[in-house]
Amino acid sequence: MGRELQQFLAVTMRRLLWGVLGSVASIAGAQVPSAASTMLAWPAPPAEPAVKYVRTVVSAGDWGVDGGFLGQVIDALTGREGERFVRPTGVAVANGVLYVADPGAPALWIVDAPQNRLIKVDRVGDMALASPVAVALGPEGSVFVADSVRKKVFRLDRAGALIGTAIGSGLERPAGLAFDAGTGRLYVADSVAHRIRIYGPDGAPIRTFGERGTADSEFNAPTHLALDRSGVLLVTDALNYRVQAFDRDCRFLWKIGRQGDGSGDFAAPKGVAADSRGHVYVVDALFDAVQVFDGRGGNLLFGFGDHGAREGQFWLPGGLFIGPDDEIYVADSYNRRIEVFRTAPSGRREGGK
Numbered sequence: 001m002g003r004e005l006q007q008f009l010a011v012t013m014r015r016l017l018w019g020v021l022g023s024v025a026s027i028a029g030a031q032v033p034s035a036a037s038t039m040l041a042w043p044a045p046p047a048e049p050a051v052k053y054v055r056t057v058v059s060a061g062d063w064g065v066d067g068g069f070l071g072q073v074i075d076a077l078t079g080r081e082g083e084r085f086v087r088p089t090g091v092a093v094a095n096g097v098l099y100v101a102d103p104g105a106p107a108l109w110i111v112d113a114p115q116n117r118l119i120k121v122d123r124v125g126d127m128a129l130a131s132p133v134a135v136a137l138g139p140e141g142s143v144f145v146a147d148s149v150r151k152k153v154f155r156l157d158r159a160g161a162l163i164g165t166a167i168g169s170g171l172e173r174p175a176g177l178a179f180d181a182g183t184g185r186l187y188v189a190d191s192v193a194h195r196i197r198i199y200g201p202d203g204a205p206i207r208t209f210g211e212r213g214t215a216d217s218e219f220n221a222p223t224h225l226a227l228d229r230s231g232v233l234l235v236t237d238a239l240n241y242r243v244q245a246f247d248r249d250c251r252f253l254w255k256i257g258r259q260g261d262g263s264g265d266f267a268a269p270k271g272v273a274a275d276s277r278g279h280v281y282v283v284d285a286l287f288d289a290v291q292v293f294d295g296r297g298g299n300l301l302f303g304f305g306d307h308g309a310r311e312g313q314f315w316l317p318g319g320l321f322i323g324p325d326d327e328i329y330v331a332d333s334y335n336r337r338i339e340v341f342r343t344a345p346s347g348r349r350e351g352g353k
Contacts, residue, residue: 040052040053040311040312041053041344042302042303042304043301043302043304047302049344050292050301050302050343050344051292051302051304051328051341051342051343051344052341052342052344053311053312053339053340053341054327054340054341054342055339055340056311056337056338056339056340057098057111057337057338057339057340058084058085058336058337058338059083059084059085060083060111060118063098063111063113064113064116065111065112065113065116065117065118066116083118083120084336085100085102085104085105085109085336085337085338086102086104086105086336087102087103087104087105087333087334087336088100088101088102088104088109088318088319088331088332088333088336088337088338089101089102089103089133089134089318089319089331089333090132090133090134090135090145090177090318090319090331091135091319091320091321091329091330091331091338092135092136092137092143092321092329093321093323093327093329094137094141094323095114095141096112096113096114097110097111097112097113097114097158098110098111098112098113098329098338099111099135099137099143100135100331100338101132101133101134101135101145101146101319101331102132103131103132103133103148104336105120105122105132106122106129106130106131106132107120107121107122107129107132108120108121108129108132108135108143108145108156108160109121110143110158110159110160112158119159119160121145121156121160124145124154124156124162124165125162127150129145129147129150130147130149130150131147131148131149131150132145132146132147133146133147133148133174133175134146134174134175134176134177134224134319135177135319136177136178136179136186137179138155138179138186139179139181139184139201141157141158142155142156142157142158142163143155143156143157143158144156144166144177144179144186145177146174146175146176146177146188147174148173148174148175148191151169151171151172151173151174152165152167152168152169152171152174153165153166153167153171153174153177153186153188154166164203165203166186166199166203167186167188167197167199167203168203170197170205171188171190171193171197172190172191172192172193173190173191173192173193174188174189174190174191175189175190175191175222175223175224176188176189176191176222176223176224176225176235176236177189177225178225178226178227178233179227180227180231180248182231183231183248184200184201185198185199185200185201185206186198186199186200186203187225187227187233188225189222189223189224189225189235189236190222191221191222191223191238192221194210194211194212194213194218194219194220194221194222195208195209195210195211195219195222196208196209196210196219196222196225196233196235196246196250198250207250209246209250210222214240216244216252216255217244217246217250217252218240219235219237219240219244220237220238220239220240221237221238221239222235222236222237222238223236223238223270224236224238224269224270224271224272224319224320225272226271226272226273226274226320226322227274228274228278228280228295229274229276229278231247231248232245232246232247232253232274233245233246233247233248233250234272234273234274234280235272236269236270236271236272236282237255237269238268238269238270241257241258241259241260241265241266241267241269242255242256242257242258242266242269243255243256243257243269243272243280243282245296253296254295254296254298255298256280256282256293256298257269257282257298263300263303264291264293264298264299264300266282266284266291267284267285267286267287268284268285268286268287269282269283269284269285270282270283270284270285270317270318270319270320271283271317271318271319271320271321271330271331272320273320273321273322273328274295274322275322275326275328275343276324276326276343277343278294278295278296279292279293279294279295279301280292280293280294280295281293281320281322281328282320283317283318283319283320283330284317285316285317285318285333286316287303288305288306288307288308288313288314288315288316288317289303289304289305289306289314290303290304290305290317290320290328290330291303292304304341305317305330309335311339312339312341313335314330314332314335314339315332315333315334315335316333316334317330317331317332317333318331318333319331326342326343327340327341327342327343328340328341328342328343
């Protein structure tokens with residue numbers, strides 16, 4: 001069966017899937033909300049909530065940025081008043097600043113609440129961004145953005161000014177980024193090349209690993225990257241329908257997931273991240289949900305989200321970011337927004353960060 005037909009069937013099935021997945025998950029020892037659920041906390045009772053919906057961000061105002069009176073007047077005169085995300089695919093947050101990679105704009109949005117400003121970066125130097133698909137926090141308050149069409153990775157400051165081209169050549173289609181602050185290494189998922197490329201603080205290539213295949217340490221279109229709190233690299237191996245984990249020496253550690261439509265399976269895995277407890281979160285674009293695993297064990301704990309446009313629902317979600325306070329940010333691409341959730345593990349008070 002061709003991949004296009006598989007995806008068509010998956011899209012057709014997903015509205016039915018979440019209606020029955022609760023019973024499937026209970027057999028597997030997990031709980032997932034149905035599409036009819038109006039709950040904004042997961043998993044479903046009687047289990048204690050582990051993830052709670054916080055808010056939806058569709059524009060700068062939802063992040064607390066109003067630009068002040070003069071800024072509002074300028075926005076109205078220049079037609080920027082109604083600006084909002086178009087098709088966000090990547091997200092990161094630091095020090096009250098929301099960074100959103102949006103190939104639909106195409107631009108990198110910098111929504112800076114402390115400075116009360118919105119910056120739309122659609123050019124870097126003398127080059128227009130063509131397809132900014134991924135963003136990662138860099139050193140000294142900087143940020144990296146990958147442009148899959150330009151085949152480059154740029155480093156920008158908090159105001160959106162170009163610091164330099166971090167990676168200017170050697171990439172075929174950069175799709176995912178992760179920066180290790182402890183080592184100064186930048187990891188790039190080169191999707192078309194089926195490889196992970198590693199660069200040093202000076203932008204010089206250090207190492208490349210992986211090749212096309214299905215064995216451990218091999219990839220088929222890796223798309224998203226993340227580092228857990230211990231420095232383990234998580235790679236969404238998209239067309240192998242799994243997530244692989246590697247240590248800092250690029251040695252394979254473990255993997256989770258497989259192709260399918262059942263509890264813990266993947267149909268279109270995208271964003272990946274880990275929280276402070278080592279739980280691994282994986283976005284699935286066709287299931288319109290995030291599945292949460294216990295990490296190395298590969299056991300599904302629960303899932304959250306379903307298809308729709310209401311709070312806590314998704315439509316072809318993509319990127320994922322979990323901050324140090326365990327707040328979860330999902331790039332809800334076709335709903336043109338960022339959805340924010342918070343982990344609420346046992347012992348954490350409601351509303352605590």
